[in-house]
Amino acid sequence: MAATALGTLFRGRGxxxxxxxxxxxxxxVDGVDFEVPRGGALGVVGESGSGKTQLFLSVLGLTSGLPGIVAGTAEFDGLxxxxxxxxxxxxxxxxxGFEALDTGGWRRRHQSRTKRLExxxxxxxxxxxxxxxxxxxxQKxxxxxxxxxxxxxARAEAAIGELGFVDPGRVLGALPEExxxxxxxxxxxALSMVxxxxxxxxxxPTTAVDAVSQTLILDRLVAMRRDPDFSLVIISHDLAVVKLLAGPVMVMFRGRVVERLHVDDVRGLESELTLADEAGSAPEDDRPHHHHPYTRELLLSQASRAAGLPIVVDGGGHGELEAVSSGCRYRGRCQLFRGTTLDPAVRTRCESDEPELREIGPDRSIACWAVAP
Ligand code: SF4
Incomplete structure (x- = not known):
């Protein structure tokens, strides 16, 4: 995984x-490692239900009241x-499964610890x-x-002003509904950063806002990234947002990380897909794949959305959490698995064994039996 000269601020294992x-x-969330570089930014992408939000909410003690468990380690600056x-x-x-001995006791203990991070x-x-x-x-x-x-x-007005408001006094006097x-x-x-x-x-952060606010928010986040004492986790289904802000990126699908890469690799894959499109490549080609089929699907659906084309997802809808069966959890949606070019031995493995993340290069790992190193 990526490490910076300044080290890691927030690290999770399993x-x-x-x-x-x-x-x-x-x-x-089902056995995820993560690292947020000190003074850097980690991008986390995936559709609704991929676990990308739950991962951070649960380690910070902010999950819903459903009976559940958080396991593994999550260390913030040594804590x-x-x-x-x-x-x-x-x-x-x-x-x-899990056995809950005292979930109320754990919640109290967890919250007393995360309170130190307030x-x-x-x-x-x-x-x-x-x-x-x-x-x-x-204002209140x-x-x-x-x-x-x-x-x-004065500090509140300055913080508001940095988000593009020309009249901070009006905003401070407003109720949220106004x-x-x-x-x-x-x-x-502004409140988060003050x-x-x-x-x-x-x-x-920009999914449900108008285009002007989207630009102002992204500009502010880009400016904040210049501060070496500031770290960011940017969670989004939108790779364009992640590309703007992050360095290392992890792609999540149904609770697992299926690929780790750098934003530069995302850009490389984008141009590879564009070139394939321009060359009229068949969707099912037998060239070696160097990215997870889900990462490719995310990029292709983003390109379709940008072009105003309908997004088609075969073999299972977006979003719902599902009980895990055997084999690769992506295979119901996997174009490679559904095609005819996959090696039969690999296909059998897809059905029987869950692929673990394998390092295939510097700062790159993929959980797919078919991806060539
Ligand atoms: S392991 Fe098999 S089913 Fe899963 S993504 Fe790779 S090719 Fe598709």
Whole structure:
């Protein structure tokens, strides 16, 4: 995995977030390693239900009230957030379930530990209104974060001004319902950053906003990336956003990382797909693949969306968490598996064994039996 000269700020190993949903085990996150470079940015891409949001919410103790388990290790600047969880919740040795000994006790312990990160980690979600209190003005939100600092209002105005508001005074006096969705998201980003956290986790920050706000938010995030003391996790289904902001990228599908690569590799794959398109290559070609079929699908669907074409997903819808069967969890959607060029021995493996991530080059790993190193 990528490491920078400044090292790693936030690292997870073997993170599992499993839920017991009416007797069915849902593996929302299923053995994920991650590293957020200190002073750098990690991109996390995948469709809804891929586990990309749950991964960070669960290690930070922010998951819903469903009975579940978080396992593995998650270390933020030397603080192990999941230390001691085995005293409260145990994984079944078969790997098929878990035993909750004291979930309430674990929640209290976990939250007391993550509380220490309060001013060091900020979160920015897709729905800004759900994070703003509807009966508080914007000013009151800033005051709650900054007071009793005597210059709190000046700092609030400066933070708002950096998000493109020409009249910060008007915005500070507004209630959330008096702001557009894009304005509310810009306010949320200003609030998230006003205490200069070490890490911002931005989850689909531009998905539900107008084009102007999208540009202003991305410009601000790009500017913040120049600060060597600031780290970012950018979670998105949109590779264009990730390409703008991240260095290392991990691609997630149904709870697993299926590919790790660098944004430069994403750009390389994009031009490879464009060239193949221009050359009129058949969708099923027998050249060696160097990327996971799901990464290719993401890029192709993004290109279709950009061209205004319908996005077709064969063999299973987007989004739902599913119980895991044997073999590769992507195979119902995999064009390679469904085609005729796949080696029969590889095909059998796709059906029987879940592929693990294999390193295939510097900072690159892929979980696919068919991908050539
Ligand atoms: S392991 Fe097989 S089914 Fe899974 S992505 Fe690779 S080719 Fe497709």
């Amino acid at each position: 993170v599992r977030t499993w839920f017991d949903a009416r007797g069915e085990l849902l593996r929302a 192990d957030l999941l230390e001691g969880i085995e005293d409260f919740i145990r994984l079944d040795p078969s790997g098929r 001013s060091r980690v900020s979160l920015l979600f897709q729905e800004p209104r759900s994070a703003l209190l509807p009966y508080w003005t914007v 939100h800033f005051k709650a974060v900054l007071a009793p600092a005597p210059d709190w209002r 702001l557009s969705g894009g304005e509310a998201q810009r306010v949320m980003l 205490l200069h956290p070490d890490l911002l986790i931005a989850d689909e």
